[in-house]
Amino acid sequence: MKQNAKGWSNWSGSVTAKPREVMLPTSIDEVVTAVNQCRREGRRLRVVGSGHSFTAVAASDDLLISLDLLQGIVKVNPEEGTATVWAGTKLKRLGEELFGHGLAQENLGDIDVQSIAGAISTGTHGTGRELGTISTQVVGLTVVTGQGEVLACTPASHPEWFKALQVSIGALGVIVQVTLRLRSAYKLEYVSRRMPIKECLLQSEQLAQENRHFEFYWFPYAEPCQIKLMNETDLPPGSRKVRDYIGDVIVENAVFGLLSGICRRVPRASSAISRLSASQVPIGRKVQYSHKLFATARLIRFNEMEYNVPADVMVPIIEEMRETMSRERFHVHFPIECRYVCGDDIWLSPSYGRDSAYIAVHMYKGMPYEAYFEAMEEIFLRYGGRPHWGKLHTLGSDRLKERYPMWESFRRVRAELDRDGILLNPYVEKLLDV
Incomplete structure (x- = not known):
């Protein structure tokens, strides 16, 4: 579904944009169509979750894709203790639906309005000395790459791409489904x-x-x-x-x-x-x-x-x-x-x-x-x-690569999965020095 844009801002109002077009896809096929259209026409797109990033990471003056119509659980695998969910699922809804299956995520942050894809893409975390970020709960991803290909990615199938996609700031593809490692519901x-x-x-x-x-x-x-x-x-x-x-x-x-x-x-x-x-x-x-x-x-x-x-x-x-x-x-x-x-x-x-x-x-x-x-x-x-990738900072690629040992490896994967650069915006372009 497409609609005319009326202007967009993030939650705090620190970032505003006037996208040329806003799209709310209802299927993976619609996402593929949007990506391929951008490739043919030399356009760019960004994906927005709930707008809770304080930077311009999601801003777009061209095509802005919201996954708000792709929400809910796709399937649950009780034997493996996993569930595959639509990437636009808000964390509050996700918690409630998982609870209905007797399941829960091992940890969460202190707000639950973000989408699961937005949360993992920016490295969202909770607290716990023995617990990782939400991205560490991910065991599989379905992504529409910048080439318009549907990629089912796991640590076994694509080990390097998977490590890049677990926290990707939306620069490698449009995440459409997420498979999470879960545990039985519990009380705190x-x-x-x-x-x-x-x-x-x-x-x-x-x-x-x-x-x-x-x-x-x-x-x-x-x-x-x-x-x-x-x-x-x-x-x-x-x-x-x-x-x-x-x-x-x-x-x-x-x-x-x-x-x-x-x-x-x-x-x-x-x-x-x-x-x-x-x-x-x-x-x-x-x-x-x-x-x-x-x-x-x-x-x-x-x-x-x-x-x-x-x-x-x-x-x-x-x-x-x-x-x-x-x-x-x-x-x-x-x-x-x-x-x-x-x-x-x-x-x-x-x-x-x-x-x-x-x-x-x-x-x-x-x-x-x-x-x-x-x-x-x-x-x-x-x-x-x-x-934190969703919070304000002043660092550019030259200083970031000093702090991230796998920085150049990530940039290489970005070039492989989005050769035409359709997933970039000026902020991400400067961040990654593309």
């Missing part, structure tokens, strides 16, 4: 509590090792931080819909949204509001099935930069970040999110070859973020940082 007990940031940093390694999931949020110019722990449990799931809605949606979004509006109007109030927010970190626990517990509502718009760093330098980086903030007095009140992820062997995964920590900084929409992000990025880069 979630615990949230406050802890002084200095104590948290001292205990972070221990907390990461002793809990299936550990992450923490620390607030600029404040001492208390929030730590979140999740572990598997046999306890029955709770039923507190009204209470959870008040806490997760009204308090964490509406109230914080009002405070954020004050910061935008009166930037110098940011440090005081950061300290106020830290003092009101929610304390409590709840039990629920995993797909209902990983994600939280994110209604407040912001811009974000996130970097992967070696796990063993998380603490010195945060200490340097705090020192820089105290010296520069940036007008920022959003907490900094810190998580752990297991290393992997995926070519463009920021976690390639190392157990990792991820540190994410945010700025409320409409507030200047450039100086703040630049100062934080300088720190990340000194410690071997690699940017």
Whole structure:
């Protein structure tokens, strides 16, 4: 299905585009037809999921393909513990449909509005010292390459292409189906509590090792931080819909949204509001099935930069970040999110070859973020940082190839699978130096 474009923007509004045409295919054949038409006419296309990338990775001024009409489970293989799903399936829907089969993904991030293809293409992750990114759960992909060929790709059939496709920033082909390695549905007990940031940093390694999931949020110019722990449990799931809605949606979004509006109007109030927010970190626990517990509502718009760093330098980086903030007095009140992820062997995964920590900084929409992000990025880069592909950063191909050992191998595969460059846009072209 094709429709005339009316303009497109990503979730935060930081990127806008005016595609010549928008297409919502309802079959693999329609995707093949679109790719071949672009090849014949010398046009380009990009695929968009939910627009949750903060960069222009999905932007197109030509053909923009949305896979929103390709959603749901294609088939389940109980013997192998896998399921093949349409690439446009949103993570929230995916969790619910898998649960209907008694299955679940082993880990997820903290929002569930992305499509599964978008999540793996940008290296989306959750937290867990022994758990990898969502891309590590992928065991098979069906892709329409830039040559218009339908490629069924597995580690056995095409080992190099598979490693490139697991995190591909949409530059190798249009992913139409994803096969995931799954596990039986399970419950988690979630615990949230406050802890002084200095104590948290001292205990972070221990907390990461002793809990299936550990992450923490620390607030600029404040001492208390929030730590979140999740572990598997046999306890029955709770039923507190009204209470959870008040806490997760009204308090964490509406109230914080009002405070954020004050910061935008009166930037110098940011440090005081950061300290106020830290003092009101929610304390409590709840039990629920995993797909209902990983994600939280994110209604407040912001811009974000996130970097992967070696796990063993998380603490010195945060200490340097705090020192820089105290010296520069940036007008920022959003907490900094810190998580752990297991290393992997995926070519463009920021976690390639190392157990990792991820540190994410945010700025409320409409507030200047450039100086703040630049100062934080300088720190990340000194410690071997690699940017998250869906988050803001300033690196080009010359600096990225120094940080990704398989960079040139990925560029070679891109040239093989998209010889005509129809899957490029100016942002990806510059990123890969094509």
